[in-house]
Amino acid sequence: MTERYLRSVRLLAQCMQGFERHSNEHVRRFDLTPPQFDIIATLGNTEGMSCKELGDKTLITKGTLTGVLNRLEEKKLLERIRSNDDRRSIFVRLTAAGQQLFETVFPQVIAEGKLLFADYDEQQFAELEQQLTRLKQRIDAKGAA
Amino acid sequence: MTERYLRSVRLLAQCMQGFERHSNEHVRRFDLTPPQFDIIATLGNTEGMSCKELGDKTLITKGTLTGVLNRLEEKKLLERIRSNDDRRSIFVRLTAAGQQLFETVFPQVIAEGKLLFADYDEQQFAELEQQLTRLKQRIDAKGAA
DNA sequence: TATTGTTATACTCTATAACTATA
DNA sequence: TATAGTTATAGAGTATAACAATA
Numbered sequence: 001m002t003e004r005y006l007r008s009v010r011l012l013a014q015c016m017q018g019f020e021r022h023s024n025e026h027v028r029r030f031d032l033t034p035p036q037f038d039i040i041a042t043l044g045n046t047e048g049m050s051c052k053e054l055g056d057k058t059l060i061t062k063g064t065l066t067g068v069l070n071r072l073e074e075k076k077l078l079e080r081i082r083s084n085d086d087r088r089s090i091f092v093r094l095t096a097a098g099q100q101l102f103e104t105v106f107p108q109v110i111a112e113g114k115l116l117f118a119d120y121d122e123q124q125f126a127e128l129e130q131q132l133t134r135l136k137q138r139i140d141a142k143g144a145a
Numbered sequence: 146m147t148e149r150y151l152r153s154v155r156l157l158a159q160c161m162q163g164f165e166r167h168s169n170e171h172v173r174r175f176d177l178t179p180p181q182f183d184i185i186a187t188l189g190n191t192e193g194m195s196c197k198e199l200g201d202k203t204l205i206t207k208g209t210l211t212g213v214l215n216r217l218e219e220k221k222l223l224e225r226i227r228s229n230d231d232r233r234s235i236f237v238r239l240t241a242a243g244q245q246l247f248e249t250v251f252p253q254v255i256a257e258g259k260l261l262f263a264d265y266d267e268q269q270f271a272e273l274e275q276q277l278t279r280l281k282q283r284i285d286a287k288g289a290a
Numbered sequence: 291t292a293t294t295g296t297t298a299t300a301c302t303c304t305a306t307a308a309c310t311a312t313a
Numbered sequence: 314t315a316t317a318g319t320t321a322t323a324g325a326g327t328a329t330a331a332c333a334a335t336a
Contacts, residue, residue: 116283232334
């Protein structure tokens with residue numbers, strides 16, 4: 001029960017929770033839920049993509065995705081366009097308003113995080129990333145199995 | 146927009162998402178939701194605590210907490226006892242069944258994670274923790290402000 | 291007056307499965 | 314038959330505010 005690695009995992013979880021707490025505060029200020037922001041952030045700076053692709057990237061299942069997209073469409077933040085290539089498929093992209101919101105919210109969430117790293121130099125970034133990359137490789141390898 | 150630190154944050158998020166994906170699979174196998182497991186894990190190996198304390202530790206607000214506790218109480222996994230010291234307060238603790246579930250699920254979630262760190266030696270743990278501790282300090286300092 | 295916990299309300303997300311329309 | 318997306322359903326979490334009992 002007192003596994004050596006637990007301390008690492010606890011730290012990782014605490015970092016992540018702290019991050020999410022901060023970022024969700026920003027997100028909610030713009031009347032977005034975390035999943036809605038996830039969609040906006042995924043569509044931001046792209047020409048758009050199919051529901052399928054969007055679901056794969058955000059890990060939101062298709063039934064849920066329809067609901068989240070509906071709410072964002074009602075807010076005029078995105079639009080759905082039926083594809084001509086494959087008429088089963090629907091192309092989703094941000095409207096001008098959605099793009100503008102993305103450009104407003106995203107940098108704020110980013111700026112929030114930026115402060116946390118204010119005193120990091122290049123070497124410290126490199127060290128942190130080396131550790132996290134190693135860990136991520138283990139996780140990805142496991143997920144594939 | 147291409148901040149240096151974004152790569153670190155993205156890695157951190159990916160690690161955490163991977164972890165949660167794995168751990169939630171275990172949790173759901175026991176018919177628990179993530180918030181429910183959060184409560185069970187917080188109460189595990191303690192004598193119990195007040196709703197107030199439980200809410201503070203899990204970051205679940207009191208209105209929500211009542212609902213989550215109700216569902217766990219219906220499953221006979223925890224019990225509520227009105228405190229005699231302060232009769233506004235309610236003491237929550239795991240039942241024998243709840244404790245047993247904790248002792249079953251928690252090690253499984255733990256074992257899952259343990260595999261990820263199979264090839265870590267003491268120095269690698271120390272390096273990872275040093276990085277995460279530094280980051281956590283920044284986050285906590287910010288949250289307090 | 292302030293605090294602990296419950297209740298009430300309204301919304302969102304979630305999983306699941308049946309369904310429509312295309313391919 | 315298989316795939317893309319919608320609809321339907323039921324359950325669970327969330328924020329918020331009003332409320333009861335107690336301090």
